[in-house]
Amino acid sequence: MTVVAVVGAGNWGRNLVRNFHNLPSSSLKWVVDLDEGRLAKMRELFPGIRTTTAVDEMLADPEVDAVVVSASARAHHPLGMKVLRAGKHAYVEKPLALTALHAEELVSEADDRNLVLMVGHLLLFHPGVLKLKQLVESGELGDLYYLYSQRVNLGVIRQDENSLWSFAPHDLSVMLYLLDQKPVSVTARGAAYLQDGVEDVAFMNVRFSGGCMGQVQVSWLDPHKLRKFTVVGSKKMVVFDDMEAQEKIRIFDKGARVPTEYRSFGDYIGLRFGDILIPRLDASEPLRLECQHFLDCVTRGERPRSDGRGGLEVVRLLEAATRSLAADGAPIQIQEG
Numbered sequence: 001m002t003v004v005a006v007v008g009a010g011n012w013g014r015n016l017v018r019n020f021h022n023l024p025s026s027s028l029k030w031v032v033d034l035d036e037g038r039l040a041k042m043r044e045l046f047p048g049i050r051t052t053t054a055v056d057e058m059l060a061d062p063e064v065d066a067v068v069v070s071a072s073a074r075a076h077h078p079l080g081m082k083v084l085r086a087g088k089h090a091y092v093e094k095p096l097a098l099t100a101l102h103a104e105e106l107v108s109e110a111d112d113r114n115l116v117l118m119v120g121h122l123l124l125f126h127p128g129v130l131k132l133k134q135l136v137e138s139g140e141l142g143d144l145y146y147l148y149s150q151r152v153n154l155g156v157i158r159q160d161e162n163s164l165w166s167f168a169p170h171d172l173s174v175m176l177y178l179l180d181q182k183p184v185s186v187t188a189r190g191a192a193y194l195q196d197g198v199e200d201v202a203f204m205n206v207r208f209s210g211g212c213m214g215q216v217q218v219s220w221l222d223p224h225k226l227r228k229f230t231v232v233g234s235k236k237m238v239v240f241d242d243m244e245a246q247e248k249i250r251i252f253d254k255g256a257r258v259p260t261e262y263r264s265f266g267d268y269i270g271l272r273f274g275d276i277l278i279p280r281l282d283a284s285e286p287l288r289l290e291c292q293h294f295l296d297c298v299t300r301g302e303r304p305r306s307d308g309r310g311g312l313e314v315v316r317l318l319e320a321a322t323r324s325l326a327a328d329g330a331p332i333q334i335q336e337g
């Protein structure tokens, strides 16, 4: 049984509290938040838990094995460092940190102390993304040409981070997970309409070492609610639509083939319009799977699927995108870490 504490019981943190309270292999002991009203709500919902506004009080408890940090993005690095320095395993919500330097500090602190550091890249636990991974790895899609994601909505407007830092960690973590290629360069353009200097909408493009291109579109100022990935390969194409209740994955047996030899323009590019397959997916809640994975990694001393290094890679891309945004979309090279 792993004894768990959650820091940050906001809109998202309370889902983590619920899962760690319900999972049989965890014992949720503490919830920490600066807001006493939110703590009172947690005590009402989960009688028996201890609450505090002082993170140090919880960290001083030797029974606590692992701490989940779901506070505001700028608090992730200082809180994560405190947790690791107290000798506890850490699960930090995305983004892992706001600079690559801070993300590196978290990764090396966890390594030095032999502690688990997991990042809340929720989609890596989504059965739809696992299906995409399987399709890519099996070669069913052929060579990957390009992929793009759309994560737009009229939704939660943040003040302390722009739409790119708020949403794109999900899309970037999936691209890095799916592709066996390193990101080489990034461009990003965006615009801030509601608050000075906080981009509501952004379009980010990543070039990968194997020639694949990834495009991320994010916005909290959009009439559509889209959470969609499209992957285009040389043999097949796939759409993962997370807004669909049941049929989240559609595999299109469609493609275009350029023959090595051709006689006329008509022979040149052959288009194929085949069947559409909708595979059945596991209906488990991705967050529950993610929380269980963290507990398993803590118990077995294993590296999480969404480990600190993955979190660092995402932060590196976001940092490059921020520089590109400031330079009106100029390409920024990614330095290998």
Ligand SMILES: NC(=O)c1ccc[n+]([C@@H]2O[C@H](COP(=O)([O-])OP(=O)(O)OC[C@H]3O[C@@H](n4cnc5c(N)ncnc54)[C@H](O)[C@@H]3O)[C@@H](O)[C@H]2O)c1
Residues within 6 Å of the ligand: 007, 008, 009, 010, 011, 012, 013, 014, 032, 033, 034, 035, 038, 055, 070, 071, 072, 073, 075, 079, 093, 094, 095, 120, 121, 122, 166
């Ligand atoms: N993985 C996902 O799919 C997903 C979804 C939504 C949000 N998130 C992430 O989760 C985090 C929290 O998001 P949210 O929507 O719950 O935000 P929120 O603003 O609703 O809640 C944040 C909570 O953290 C508390 N807090 C802030 N600093 C603290 C500190 N130093 N010590 C203790 N408590 C502190 C605040 O009082 C607040 O209650 C963000 O990083 C966000 O990016 C992840």
